[in-house]
Amino acid sequence: MRTILYLLQKEFIQIFRNKTMLPIIFILPIVQLIILVNAATLEMKNIDIVVVDNDLSTSSRKLTAKFEGSKFFNVNEFTFSIEKAKQELLKNEADIIINIPSGFEKDLFSQEKTKIQLLINAINSTAGGLTNFYATMVISDFNKNIISENINILPLKSYKNINVIPKFWYNPELNYKIYMLPGILVILVTVIGMFLSSLNLVREKEMGTIEQINVTPIKKYQFIAGKLIPFWIIALFELAFGLIIGKLLFQVPMIGSLFLLFGFASVYLLVMLGIGLFISTIAENQQQVLFINFFFLLVFILMSGIFTPVESMPDWSQKVNIINPLAYFMKVIRMVLLKGSAFNDIKKQFFSLLVYASIVLSLAVWRYRKVV
């Protein structure tokens, strides 16, 4: 134990004396957090519309005005030519074309089937789907208004609709930021902890100091612990720091127990830092460590469910996620913060990571060779 304390003392002196390391550890991630949470949003605003109005009636203007009044849409251009509108779509100047045919108003009041056409740029299928969804909402809202305004003219049966009232639980305002912030925070904490610890170990190899360590009677687990604990503490600090920023700047709710969250995070970090240390016991220099770490992190992050729900991934990738520590923490941090999940709800993830941590740390200790 005393040996580990001497190791920790040395590591902390090295970290805190390094004038370039401190900003890297504490300022960069916070800047990233603020930028990414604001940028990485799936909410669509400012969807550009070209209106092709061949009806030029009161009703067609009312419909257009509805789009203009929506916070999601910008009506950029009116034209009579569908070909010209298609050019706009092609040039990426517009996201959606609303094509109102002549006779629109006439059909509307004569109870014929009324048609308008939406042409949507769906290169990004998610954005295309959302654009369609928002536009349809505006149109059905317009439809309801028509019905209630003309309630005397039209027969009763046409406004008997099923009235659906959606209620969004856990994030009632559908605020994307409070969903993204925990996810991005997980990534930042992981990157900092994993890279710092594994680069630190392999740096001792590069400098040759590891040889001097290997010739001492130090135990293998002591050395690994000495490389793990400092960065584990720093990563937990980083998490606390990020949560404070989230609370102050983004009003992220913290419904569940923070104690539970940090308990889970400490086990999670043992896994990620363990993987990093295992990699650095194999690698010979910092370059190799960077590339191998980067490979695993990229796969882990994109499969973790930060942007897209794990449940909608193909079956095989859901199975791969069993060994993806990020997927566990990504899920749990959102459950605890946004839903207020308790230990009972996350105990499966907790014990899985506990087993995972003991495996990777044993591997790291085993793979670290004092005798070559």
Next chain:
Amino acid sequence: MDQAENIITVKNLVKKFGSFVANDNLSFQVEKAEIFGFLGANGAGKTTAIKILCGLSAPTSGEIEVASYDVYTQTDLIKQNIGYMSQKFSLYEDITVKENFRFYGGIYGLSKSRINERITFFLKELKLESAKDELISSLPLGWKQKIAFSVAIMHDPKIVFLDEPTGGVDPVTRRQFWEMIYEASHNGITVFVTTHYMDEAEYCNRVSIMVDGRIDALDTPENLKKQFGVNSMNNVFLKLARN
């Protein structure tokens, strides 16, 4: 020669890397408190042998005992009883002189008071009291080497292994370094040293000369010079290495 006085015993040491034989059947003994010079050209296998004796590398075959512990099974006991200073200079550059002493003292399990006692002793001995809070990276090479040697004997090991300790150091500092080696030997520490400087070979009690993984000569410098009929270790070395 009394067998009990041998602190290192090597019998038929072989170390192979694939088909390359780095150490070809080495056998020798080192006596307690002796200064044993381990010479050889670059690539002769000196560093390989020294790493095996320190428990940093496993031998392919042979019977080797260091400080009466077996190199196959008791490497941690060996490590507690030896000091090591390598040609690849291994103090931590980004912490101070004092912090390096404290760190290694702590790793070797010295008590806090013993660590402080040793730090005071070495700083005085090296006349480095004023530089104790300087970063290692800011010191000249000669000072670093002397500090590294002091760190290596801080825990009072039975043997200290020095792998080309004076490479790149000026003659005055080399002289001072050898005074430190003599003092360590005087205090009962066995010194096992490799070097390229043949004048340093003259300072050793006994010298072995390795050529192509084998030990071609092993005796006192006096006897070696007589045996080869030359007047300096330099000529002994050249005669052996040219064959």
